[in-house]
Amino acid sequence: MAALADHAVDEDAASAYEHVLIELDRLHDDQSPDIDADAATGDRELWFELALVTIANLTRHGVEPLSVELLCWMLLDAHTADVGQGAG
Numbered sequence: 001m002a003a004l005a006d007h008a009v010d011e012d013a014a015s016a017y018e019h020v021l022i023e024l025d026r027l028h029d030d031q032s033p034d035i036d037a038d039a040a041t042g043d044r045e046l047w048f049e050l051a052l053v054t055i056a057n058l059t060r061h062g063v064e065p066l067s068v069e070l071l072c073w074m075l076l077d078a079h080t081a082d083v084g085q086g087a088g
Contacts (some may be wrong), residue, residue: 001017001020001024001047001051002017002021003044003047003074004017004044004047004048004051004078004079004082005017005018005021007024007044008082010079013078013081013082016074016077016081016082017075017078017082018078019074019078020071020075020078023070023071023074024055024071027058027063027067027071036045044080046083048075048079051075052072052075052076055068055071055072055075056068056072058071077087
């Protein structure tokens with residue numbers, strides 16, 4: 001998710017991704033492992049798909065399904081804004 005924000009086409013798209021991160025931190029009490037963003041590939045579509053699947057799987061770890069659904073929609077909105085800006 002941080003890689004998506006770091007590589008977004010503009011500040012609005014980056015901010016939308018960061019809002020998803022903030023909500024994710026709130027749900028996890030900011031207790032999540034760090035990921036080496038430099039080791040990740042440069043494919044934003046792959047990052048988006050991985051983030052979406054990871055968020056969707058949070059229900060397996062006790063996160064309420066409604067919160068998961070809202071996070072998925074927030075991520076989709078951020079990605080749509082990002083891809084839409086890049087296409088224009």
